[in-house]
Amino acid sequence: MKTRILFCFIVFALAPGLKKAGAYSINVTKPLSSNANLANLTISSGTLTPAFAAGTQSYTDTVSNATASVTVTPTTADVNATVTVNGAAVTSGTASSSIALAVGFNQIKTVVTAQNGTVKTYFITVTRLLSSNADLSSLTISSGTLAPTFGSATVSYTASVTNATTSVKVTPTTSDATAKIKVNGTQIASGNPSQSIALSTGANTISVVVTAQDGTVKTYTVTVTRALSSNANLSGLTISSGTLTPAFATGTTSYTDTVTNATTSVTVTPTTSDVNATVTVNGTTVTSGSPSAAITLPLGPTLIKTIVTAQDGTVKSYFITVTRPKSSNANLSNLAISSGTLTPVFASGTLSYTASVTYATISIHVTPTVSDATATVTVNGTGVASGTASAAISLNTGANTITTVVTAQDGTMQTYTMVITRVSSVANLSNLVISSGTLTPAFATATTTYTASVTNATTSITVTPTTSDGAATVTVNGTLVTSGTPSGALPLAVGANTIKTVGIAQDGTQKSYFVTVTRAASSNANLSNLTISAGTLTPSFATATTSYTASVTNATTSIKVTPTTSDATATVTVNSTTVASGTASSSQALATGANTISVVVTAQDGTMQTYTIVVTRALSSNANLANFTISSGTLTPAFATATQSYTAIVTNATTSITVTPTTSDATATVTVNGTTVTSGSASGPLALIVGVNTITTKVTAQDGITVKTYTLSVTRSGSASNYTWTGSGANPNWSNNANWSPSSGHPLLGDTVTIGTTANLPTVDVSSACSSLTISGTTTITLAATLNVSNAVNLNAPLTVSGAAGNFTTNSLAVNSGGTLTNSRIFTVSSGNISLAASTNINNLAAGTFNATGTPVISLLTSSTITNAGTFNISAATVNMGNSTFINNASGGTFTVNGGSTIDFATNSATSAYILCRHFRLRLYC
Numbered sequence: 053m054k055t056r057i058l059f060c061f062i063v064f065a066l067a068p069g070l071k072k073a074g075a076y077s078i079n080v081t082k083p084l085s086s087n088a089n090l091a092n093l094t095i096s097s098g099t100l101t102p103a104f105a106a107g108t109q110s111y112t113d114t115v116s117n118a119t120a121s122v123t124v125t126p127t128t129a130d131v132n133a134t135v136t137v138n139g140a141a142v143t144s145g146t147a148s149s150s151i152a153l154a155v156g157f158n159q160i161k162t163v164v165t166a167q168n169g170t171v172k173t174y175f176i177t178v179t180r181l182l183s184s185n186a187d188l189s190s191l192t193i194s195s196g197t198l199a200p201t202f203g204s205a206t207v208s209y210t211a212s213v214t215n216a217t218t219s220v221k222v223t224p225t226t227s228d229a230t231a232k233i234k235v236n237g238t239q240i241a242s243g244n245p246s247q248s249i250a251l252s253t254g255a256n257t258i259s260v261v262v263t264a265q266d267g268t269v270k271t272y273t274v275t276v277t278r279a280l281s282s283n284a285n286l287s288g289l290t291i292s293s294g295t296l297t298p299a300f301a302t303g304t305t306s307y308t309d310t311v312t313n314a315t316t317s318v319t320v321t322p323t324t325s326d327v328n329a330t331v332t333v334n335g336t337t338v339t340s341g342s343p344s345a346a347i348t349l350p351l352g353p354t355l356i357k358t359i360v361t362a363q364d365g366t367v368k369s370y371f372i373t374v375t376r377p378k379s380s381n382a383n384l385s386n387l388a389i390s391s392g393t394l395t396p397v398f399a400s401g402t403l404s405y406t407a408s409v410t411y412a413t414i415s416i417h418v419t420p421t422v423s424d425a426t427a428t429v430t431v432n433g434t435g436v437a438s439g440t441a442s443a444a445i446s447l448n449t450g451a452n453t454i455t456t457v458v459t460a461q462d463g464t465m466q467t468y469t470m471v472i473t474r475v476s477s478v479a480n481l482s483n484l485v486i487s488s489g490t491l492t493p494a495f496a497t498a499t500t501t502y503t504a505s506v507t508n509a510t511t512s513i514t515v516t517p518t519t520s521d522g523a524a525t526v527t528v529n530g531t532l533v534t535s536g537t538p539s540g541a542l543p544l545a546v547g548a549n550t551i552k553t554v555g556i557a558q559d560g561t562q563k564s565y566f567v568t569v570t571r572a573a574s575s576n577a578n579l580s581n582l583t584i585s586a587g588t589l590t591p592s593f594a595t596a597t598t599s600y601t602a603s604v605t606n607a608t609t610s611i612k613v614t615p616t617t618s619d620a621t622a623t624v625t626v627n628s629t630t631v632a633s634g635t636a637s638s639s640q641a642l643a644t645g646a647n648t649i650s651v652v653v654t655a656q657d658g659t660m661q662t663y664t665i666v667v668t669r670a671l672s673s674n675a676n677l678a679n680f681t682i683s684s685g686t687l688t689p690a691f692a693t694a695t696q697s698y699t700a701i702v703t704n705a706t707t708s709i710t711v712t713p714t715t716s717d718a719t720a721t722v723t724v725n726g727t728t729v730t731s732g733s734a735s736g737p738l739a740l741i742v743g744v745n746t747i748t749t750k751v752t753a754q755d756g757i758t759v760k761t762y763t764l765s766v767t768r769s770g771s772a773s774n775y776t777w778t779g780s781g782a783n784p785n786w787s788n789n790a791n792w793s794p795s796s797g798h799p800l801l802g803d804t805v806t807i808g809t810t811a812n813l814p815t816v817d818v819s820s821a822c823s824s825l826t827i828s829g830t831t832t833i834t835l836a837a838t839l840n841v842s843n844a845v846n847l848n849a850p851l852t853v854s855g856a857a858g859n860f861t862t863n864s865l866a867v868n869s870g871g872t873l874t875n876s877r878i879f880t881v882s883s884g885n886i887s888l889a890a891s892t893n894i895n896n897l898a899a900g901t902f903n904a905t906g907t908p909v910i911s912l913l914t915s916s917t918i919t920n921a922g923t924f925n926i927s928a929a930t931v932n933m934g935n936s937t938f939i940n941n942a943s944g945g946t947f948t949v950n951g952g953s954t955i956d957f958a959t960n961s962a963t964s965a966y967i968l969c970r971h972f973r974l975r976l977y978c
Contacts, residue, residue, distance in 0.1 A: 087130035088164045090945045095176060096123040096147065117155065117265070118181040121805045123147040124160055124176065132167040145585065153180040155230075155265070171882035180519045182266035186226035189273060190807075191260065194221040198274065202539040209274045215281045215363075219221045219248040222258055222274065230265040253363065272639040284362035287324035289370060292343065296372065311349065313379035315426075317898060319343035320356055320372065327364035336946065349376040381424035382458040382466035390417040392439065393474065405470045409447065411558055416472060417441040418454060425812045426461035426907065433457075447474045457684070475558035478521035481622065484553060484565055485516040487538065491567065498567045508546065508572045508656075514538040515551055515567065523558040544571040548654060576619035577653040577661040582652065585612040585636065587667060600665045606672040606754070610639035613649055613665065621656035628652075642669040643717075644754070672754035674717035677762060680749070683710040683734065685766065688819040688838065696762050701801050701821050708737040711747060711764065719754035726750075740768040769800035777805070779812030786816045786839075801842065807831050809849075825862070826873065827851045835860060835877050846872030849891075854877055864908075865915075867892045875900040876922075886910045888916035898944060904929055912937040931955040 089106040098113040128144040137148035162174040173868040196211035226242040235246035260272040294309040323341040358370040383400040392407035431442040444495035456468040489504035519535040528539035587602035617633040626637035651663040685700035715731040724735040747764040781790030801821040809829030835855030841862040864884025876897040883906030922943040941947040
């Protein structure tokens with residue numbers, strides 16, 4: 053601190069040479085204090101260890117868990133010193149604000165700053181002890197009442213509940229929030245109910261263990277006594293056979309049941325309402341829900357007694373009276389005969405059977421076996437012991453009926469019937485007739501082999517066999533036929549067909565007769581239909597007409613013929629190539645003019661017939677070009693067959709041009725400016741004047757009638773000129789000479805163009821070109837066609853490129869001071885460099901596409917910007933970003949850098965370059 057003191061001296065003239073009295077200023081500097089000591093340091097709880105001393109900077113203190121905060125009172129040794137506690141300023145000698153204490157270690161930092169800035173730090177480490185509180189503040193139970201009433205210090209309790217209470221929940225609440233609780237070993241949150249605790253009858257001990265924060269443990273015990281059950285009811289009672297009447301109900305104790313005679317025993321399944329109850333059936337203990345042992349049922353009523361004893365000794369009895377009636381079973385378990393086989397195989401429920409025996413069998417025995425031993429049985433009215441054979445029963449030739457009658461214990465009767473047939477062995481035929489042709493030799497019973505002949509038209513035949521024995525059966529080619537009636541139609545193939553007729557005697561004896569029927573081959577060489585894939589047959593097809601004509605267009609270069617034969621056995625060829633009937637032939641090539649197609653049909657027997665079709669193919673009317681190229685310049689638009697008018701621009705040095713037309717149809721002819729040219733070959737040189745030159749290409753189709761003309765306007769540039777836009781014309785079109793100075797023409801390839809500030813700004817109405825373009829005033833160029841600047845575009849003022857069609861192409865682009873570029877069309881820098889002067893910008897709008905191709909160098913000088921909301925493509929380029937430059941890819945924009953491009957950022961500590969890519973749409977391919 054500096055103190056300025058003014059001293060005033062009065063000087064007397066005591067001696068020669070002394071000066072006169074005057075006033076002087078003297079600056080006196082007093083040094084600042086460097087004392088950063090504390091004179092005292094106290095804490096609101098606990099005791100500092102060691103005791104405070106100014107030179108001791110580290111202390112400890114221990115407080116109880118109940119101490120949640122402390123204050124610190126620092127007193128500085130120097131009144132000019134300042135002090136902070138944990139970063140907060142404190143007045144020397146006064147307490148700090150409360151400092152919260154976590155459980156465990158807490159460091160308090162006191163910083164003293166002397167007058168001259170010297171700093172000294174004191175540390176107090178305060179240890180807050182863990183809680184030892186393991187008390188509960190509350191304990192409740194979901195059923196019953198705790199005895200005694202809950203108190204934190206009481207740890208043992210009892211409670212009583214009814215037998216219906218099968219579980220309880222315990223809700224303990226800790227006195228200290230940091231303590232943990234387990235109920236029967238399962239941890240729960242303080243104040244929340246435990247899980248349900250199952251109660252057995254009698255005493256159930258529930259332990260509640262509280263663990264304090266420091267590990268202190270305290271256990272509370274609740275003994276819950278659940279009363280014994282007095283429930284002696286059944287919840288279910290079933291019987292293994294029959295149905296209880298009435299239906300079971302817990303309160304109903306008497307039931308009846310009727311079973312069949314076949315039921316000789318039953319079981320009873322009682323289910324207790326209470327799992328603790330016990331149950332007996334006819335005095336024998338049974339597990340609830342399980343069947344009793346089998347209870348024997350004599351004929352008549354049987355009483356079954358079920359007794360339930362509750363857990364507390366209460367008893368309840370249930371009664372079932374089961375009635376078993378006499379047997380009504382009049383079934384046989386088996387039925388056998390001494391000869392032959394029963395059909396069907398015996399089954400108790402089947403009452404009717406048949407069997408066949410040989411003629412030699414004159415009698416038979418029947419052995420019936422009853423299903424129920426109490427039943428009796430007779431055969432043809434005579435009693436027979438079950439399981440033993442009857443007396444012999446005589447058999448007549450033919451059918452013999454035998455009845456077996458079974459009488460059940462209760463008088464029920466059932467009759468089984470058998471028809472036994474004693475059979476014949478005669479398998480002869482008495483006659484054999486065919487529906488077409490004549491048997492050779494004439495039929496005789498003893499003759500078994502015959503022949504017959506039929507025409508090709510006979511495609512099937514029937515056979516009528518007649519058996520000598522009415523009991524015999526007969527088959528024709530394996531199919532059963534009624535004796536004396538015709539068989540089904542038997543198909544005949546061309547040639548020999550053998551028909552086998554078998555007589556089958558009643559005893560199975562067989563005799564075979566054979567007829568060989570020979571069907572003649574077909575001579576049908578007709579077609580039933582004839583169609584072609586293009587054109588129409590004249591006259592319309594008819595089987596008997598063999599000559600036809602048809603006409604097709606020139607576009608039809610081939611045709612298919614589909615012949616269908618009247619007879620499936622005939623074969624057919626089309627121009628000597630075999631074709632399946634009803635399917636198309638291979639494609640038959642058609643020359644222009646008449647083409648003869650022969651269809652030859654060969655019948656099964658070799659008969660042949662030829663059908664002839666003369667197809668006339670018309671001459672071509674195709675007068676299109678498939679391609680059109682020129683030796684200099686570029687066609688606009690690109691060639692398309694349907695487009696007949698084109699333009700092209702060539703340099704002044706191009707004095708002639710050739711064109712190469714290629715016809716779509718090889719038969720068409722072509723002329724260029726009246727001179728015939730071979731399709732696909734170049735014309736002779738066509739001289740070009742400066743300005744517009746019209747070249748006419750005429751294509752004549754093969755038919756000599758159809759002609760199509762393609763027109764090319766070639767503009768040959770004059771010698772290089774300098775044009776300045778004036779906008780003086782009636783319209784703002786680029787091709788309007790009145791808009792330019794000089795007004796004798798408009799810019800062409802090789803010319804230089806300057807556009808300044810004018811009222812009417814240019815519209816590129818036709819494809820145009822120039823050598824260079826300089827913008828010296830704010831300008832908008834509207835594109836309705838393509839503008840090609842072969843060298844450089846120099847922007848000394850803002851340029852906007854817009855429009856509905858056409859592209860803007862230049863070799864290089866320079867955005868100079870004062871210039872900007874705003875683009876909403878397709879703007880392409882083809883191979884040269886792009887430079888942005890300081891504080892200039894390129895703004896590519898959402899509708900715009902900006903292409904930088906052909907290894908350019910893109911230079912952004914200080915504070916220049918490229919902003920893209922559309923599509924911005926950089927290919928094989930080097931981008932040099934100067935200080936404070938910015939490439940901003942706006943929302944929705946796609947900024948693509950690929951093809952081995954590099955981006956170099958300026959390295960300057962004061963400025964920087966940025967690339968901002970929103971929505972991660974920037975793609976860098978390096």
